[in-house]
Amino acid sequence: MTLPKVSVIGAGQVGSTTAHLLALKGLADVTLIDVVDGLAQGKALDITQASPIEGFGGRVQGTTDYAAMADSRLVIVTAGLARKPGMSRDDLLAANAAIVGPIAERISRLAPDAIVIVVTNPLDVMVALAIKRSGFPRQRVMGMAGVLDSARLRAFIAQQLGIASTEVETMVLGSHGDLMVPLKRFTQLKGKPIDTWLNDAQIEDLFQRTKDAGAELVRLLKQGSAFYAPASGVVEMAGAILGDAHKILPICAWLEGEYGLRDVCIGVPAQLGSRGIDRVIELELTVQERQALSASAEQVRIMIQQLVVLDAFRSNNAIMENKP
Numbered sequence: 001m002t003l004p005k006v007s008v009i010g011a012g013q014v015g016s017t018t019a020h021l022l023a024l025k026g027l028a029d030v031t032l033i034d035v036v037d038g039l040a041q042g043k044a045l046d047i048t049q050a051s052p053i054e055g056f057g058g059r060v061q062g063t064t065d066y067a068a069m070a071d072s073r074l075v076i077v078t079a080g081l082a083r084k085p086g087m088s089r090d091d092l093l094a095a096n097a098a099i100v101g102p103i104a105e106r107i108s109r110l111a112p113d114a115i116v117i118v119v120t121n122p123l124d125v126m127v128a129l130a131i132k133r134s135g136f137p138r139q140r141v142m143g144m145a146g147v148l149d150s151a152r153l154r155a156f157i158a159q160q161l162g163i164a165s166t167e168v169e170t171m172v173l174g175s176h177g178d179l180m181v182p183l184k185r186f187t188q189l190k191g192k193p194i195d196t197w198l199n200d201a202q203i204e205d206l207f208q209r210t211k212d213a214g215a216e217l218v219r220l221l222k223q224g225s226a227f228y229a230p231a232s233g234v235v236e237m238a239g240a241i242l243g244d245a246h247k248i249l250p251i252c253a254w255l256e257g258e259y260g261l262r263d264v265c266i267g268v269p270a271q272l273g274s275r276g277i278d279r280v281i282e283l284e285l286t287v288q289e290r291q292a293l294s295a296s297a298e299q300v301r302i303m304i305q306q307l308v309v310l311d312a313f314r315s316n317n318a319i320m321e322n323k324p
């Protein structure tokens with residue numbers, strides 16, 4: 001059986017786990033690319049050696065050569081730095097923009113028909129940058145965060161109630177950060193609203209824990225950040241796209257008027273299929289919910305402006321010609 005080709009840029013924690021899951025689920029032939037010589041090759045070889053045990057047939061290859069992403073159906077961008085002690089948010093923004101911008105240009109040259117899922121932080125801004133630098137239509141470039149944030153909240157609610165996490169439905173919108181917007185009205189179990197199961201203080205605690213979930217993991221792990229659940233989030237989106245499933249998932253998308261917002265990337269529900277984002281779904285939000293989403297979008301807009309000041313949206317062909 002011919003499998004679609006998926007390239008994963010960055011063979012670190014999230015990238016390699018994503019490659020592993022894509023292979024295990026039989027979703028794709030995977031090309032893993034990293035600037036560190038041997039890293040992607042080693043991870044790919046290791047995953048391949050699991051194939052006789054796990055029974056998957058997809059090919060997994062690793063390389064430092066970006067040209068290997070040619071003709072990918074889907075490119076997943078996980079390359080970048082995580083925040084280290086002493087680094088400001090602006091430092092991370094500039095450093096990861098210098099990685100993601102050139103990668104987006106390479107994707108547009110080497111895989112011009114690909115759909116792109118960005119994972120690198122600061123997520124919402126990196127999606128905007130990838131759209132600008134690839135020149136791709138907004139339907140074909142999106143970010144993964146809402147699936148993860150929603151999954152975290154579902155897991156926390158399930159733990160608290162002692163029920164299966166798959167029974168919990170929820171929707172976390174907004175930016176991937178302090179101003180994310182968990183929607184209480186869209187959180188339910190078996191059609192019964194969450195406030196019939198938990199009181200307001202309990203719900204608020206779980207919302208706050210969801211907002212802090214990334215930091216909680218960084219604290220526990222002591223080095224690096226979350227990767228199992230983030231990779232599962234990416235693979236859920238990849239599965240919806242590759243399988244043309246028309247599934248509705250919370251994703252980071254460029255908005256052009258939806259929710260009264262434009263020229264900004266933010267987490268919203270969207271229907272995913274083989275062309276990428278089929279459409280952004282506009283939920284009926286209350287005034288407060290809409291205000292929370294706008295506040296979140298404003299924060300992203302400020303960071304987009306910082307990239308404008310850094311001149312990061314301008315393409316740099318010299319970088320494009322360099323090998324990694």
Ligand code: TXD
Pocket residue numbers: 009010011012013014015033034035036039078079080081082083096099103118119120121122123144145148176224225226227230324
């Ligand atoms: O919800 C979400 N969107 C997130 C985002 C959830 C978890 C992690 N999130 C962010 O993803 C995180 O803050 C980072 O910005 C990225 C990747 O996280 P990961 O944990 O995988 O980081 P690693 O393990 O440091 O891996 C990054 C790899 C590393 O192997 C580098 O050598 C490589 O990226 N790298 C590159 N590869 C290819 N090309 C270039 N230019 C490059 N630069 C670095």
